[in-house]
Amino acid sequence: MEFTKMTIDDLKQQLNEAKISPKELYNTSLALSKKAHEKLNIFETIIDDFQMEDANSRISGIPYALKDNFSTKGILTTASSNILNGYIPVYDATVYKKLKEAGAVLVGKTILDELAMGGTGTTGHTGTVHNPWHMDRLMGGSSAGSAAAVASGIVPFAIGSDTGDSVRKPAALGGIVGFKPSYGRISRYGLFAFASSLDHVAYFTRCVKDSAILTNILKGQDEYDMTSLEDDNLDYTLTLNDDIKGKKLFYFKDICDPAYYPNSSDETMIETLTKFQETLDKCRKLGFIIEEVSFDKELLNAIYPTYMIISCAEATSNNANLTGIQFGPRGEGDSIDEIMLNARTKGFSELIKRRFILGSYILQKENQEKLFLNAARIRRLIVDKMTELFKTYDGLIMPASSNIAPKFNDSSDRLSEEYLILENHLAIGNFGGFPSITLPSGIVKEMPVAINITGPVFGDKDILNIAYKIEEILGFKGLVKDDFYV
Amino acid sequence: MIEKDKLKDYARKLMFEMNEEEYETLQKEFEVILKQIALIDNIKGIKDVKPMTFPYIAYKATFREDEVKQEIDAEEVLSNTIHQYQDQVRVPKVVE
Numbered sequence: 001m002e003f004t005k006m007t008i009d010d011l012k013q014q015l016n017e018a019k020i021s022p023k024e025l026y027n028t029s030l031a032l033s034k035k036a037h038e039k040l041n042i043f044e045t046i047i048d049d050f051q052m053e054d055a056n057s058r059i060s061g062i063p064y065a066l067k068d069n070f071s072t073k074g075i076l077t078t079a080s081s082n083i084l085n086g087y088i089p090v091y092d093a094t095v096y097k098k099l100k101e102a103g104a105v106l107v108g109k110t111i112l113d114e115l116a117m118g119g120t121g122t123t124g125h126t127g128t129v130h131n132p133w134h135m136d137r138l139m140g141g142s143s144a145g146s147a148a149a150v151a152s153g154i155v156p157f158a159i160g161s162d163t164g165d166s167v168r169k170p171a172a173l174g175g176i177v178g179f180k181p182s183y184g185r186i187s188r189y190g191l192f193a194f195a196s197s198l199d200h201v202a203y204f205t206r207c208v209k210d211s212a213i214l215t216n217i218l219k220g221q222d223e224y225d226m227t228s229l230e231d232d233n234l235d236y237t238l239t240l241n242d243d244i245k246g247k248k249l250f251y252f253k254d255i256c257d258p259a260y261y262p263n264s265s266d267e268t269m270i271e272t273l274t275k276f277q278e279t280l281d282k283c284r285k286l287g288f289i290i291e292e293v294s295f296d297k298e299l300l301n302a303i304y305p306t307y308m309i310i311s312c313a314e315a316t317s318n319n320a321n322l323t324g325i326q327f328g329p330r331g332e333g334d335s336i337d338e339i340m341l342n343a344r345t346k347g348f349s350e351l352i353k354r355r356f357i358l359g360s361y362i363l364q365k366e367n368q369e370k371l372f373l374n375a376a377r378i379r380r381l382i383v384d385k386m387t388e389l390f391k392t393y394d395g396l397i398m399p400a401s402s403n404i405a406p407k408f409n410d411s412s413d414r415l416s417e418e419y420l421i422l423e424n425h426l427a428i429g430n431f432g433g434f435p436s437i438t439l440p441s442g443i444v445k446e447m448p449v450a451i452n453i454t455g456p457v458f459g460d461k462d463i464l465n466i467a468y469k470i471e472e473i474l475g476f477k478g479l480v481k482d483d484f485y486v
Numbered sequence: 487m488i489e490k491d492k493l494k495d496y497a498r499k500l501m502f503e504m505n506e507e508e509y510e511t512l513q514k515e516f517e518v519i520l521k522q523i524a525l526i527d528n529i530k531g532i533k534d535v536k537p538m539t540f541p542y543i544a545y546k547a548t549f550r551e552d553e554v555k556q557e558i559d560a561e562e563v564l565s566n567t568i569h570q571y572q573d574q575v576r577v578p579k580v581v582e
Contacts, residue, residue: 090562183541305522327566345501361495376537433541
């Protein structure tokens with residue numbers, strides 16, 4: 001089997017049988033990194049130096065990529081923003097520390113949408129990240145570089161962060177697995193905060209089992225993150241094969257059936273939804289009970305504005321530490337105020353400034369009740385309704401996206417009602433801290449499409465089990481575009 | 487339409503500047519966003535709901551041992567700035 005298609009387990013077997021050494025594995029990955037980076041623009045920093053701690057774990061010797069908003073001591077970390085140009089952190093994020101201690105080998109720090117505030121992979125300060133399936137199409141974001149690194153076969157896994165869908169959406173557009181465990185399952189210490197009540201550590205893998213392996217390694221309480229959960233001491237790989245007969249899944253009525261769009265001219269969307277219905281049939285044959293459920297349409301339509309309000313408000317506050325005084329390029333000026341003003345004016349792109357101003361508007365005294373608190377109330381309504389449904393159902397199954405990866409110049413109306421829900425429902429997983437996984441489910445117009453499964457909070461083990469069984473029947477494990485390196 | 491002066495005031499409070507063209511883009515964007523935001527006004531009975539600020543209460547307030555820890559050295563702190571004086575980050579005079 002080619003390196004680009006291998007999972008963590010496949011590579012580990014090669015290492016265990018001494019068919020290849022960790023250094024050789026790293027060199028293969030490094031060579032691919034350089035080649036793919038030239039085509040796709042994946043990395044902020046390629047680590048041109050083999051560094052591996054002495055360890056014996058399921059990922060020791062395995063190369064990986066890390067989103068550039070995780071603090072790495074001694075390694076440039078920019079969050080793809082000019083405000084952090086040249087910033088070398090003095091401490092390690094807990095995730096990075098755990099991966100190092102487990103013997104994983106870092107190959108590169110990956111590009112993101114600036115400060116993780118975006119969903120396209122086009123707003124990082126070093127330019128646009130391309131999709132290996134089609135150079136003219138978006139990778140999606142914000143964890144664009146990490147998604148591209150796995151989708152192009154450079155590494156079997158890459159770490160990202162997910163505040164609205166920043167791992168699970170690009171995973172869908174790149175034909176790979178994207179898993180966001182429950183809120184608190186993994187420490188966020190050292191992950192640059194975007195919206196603290198929604199931020200999750202999440203990752204891209206080539207198969208569901210690899211996501212379970214990573215969760216085993218990364219989970220656990222951390223004294224540096226007060227929201228981190230105590231380790232449940234479960235091995236998530238041991239329950240992947242549990243019987244799923246009779247497990248119940250639901251999807252939102254009026255949204256996922258092509259029959260609801262009789263006048264749609266968007267052929268690809270219809271094909272994507274048709275593929276989703278075919279996937280449901282396959283799942284039913286496997287033994288799942290799948291039902292259509294009515295969910296208040298007003299609440300579903302409110303997902304996107306609720307997300308925007310909460311995330312922009314939290315981001316405005318979280319990024320107030322970026323002043324150019326203690327770190328980052330310093331602005332010119334004769335007073336502290338002038339220095340900060342000039343650093344922030346030069347350091348943030350226009351898009352980020354617009355988001356911050358929106359956040360500031362939301363947090364004005366006269367708007368707090370109407371905007372910020374109402375959004376927080378809707379968040380509760382949505383989460384309560386989902387929690388109620390999870391008493392009857394084991395999970396929500398949905399198309400991860402309404403369509404294949406859009407072209408860079410796509411001008412379709414993404415704020416129309418069907419898009420508003422189908423393109424934004426993944427944020428429900430962040431509102432409630434629910435475990436949520438995206439996995440490839442088909443090919444439409446030579447591009448991957450995917451499903452997403454979301455379950456009750458702390459139900460990570462069961463969601464991985466459900467996804468693992470579905471992955472088996474769909475047959476897209478280790479999907480990669482065959483002729484990418486030709 | 488939201489007044490440009492208001493947007494300029496927010497920018498000033500956030501400690502950055504934007505040019506006139508950028509403010510005009512922002513004004514237009516605000517119109518779209520405010521329309522989106524209006525969707526949340528229509529939800530019935532919303533006033534009676536308790537706002538949700540975190541997915542769930544995950545943390546326990548516990549006391550840790552009162553141990554002295556050296557987290558980072560001054561040298562490390564200063565490694566990201568060339569503006570130094572003795573073991574501190576140097577800034578312009580604040581008190582005249």
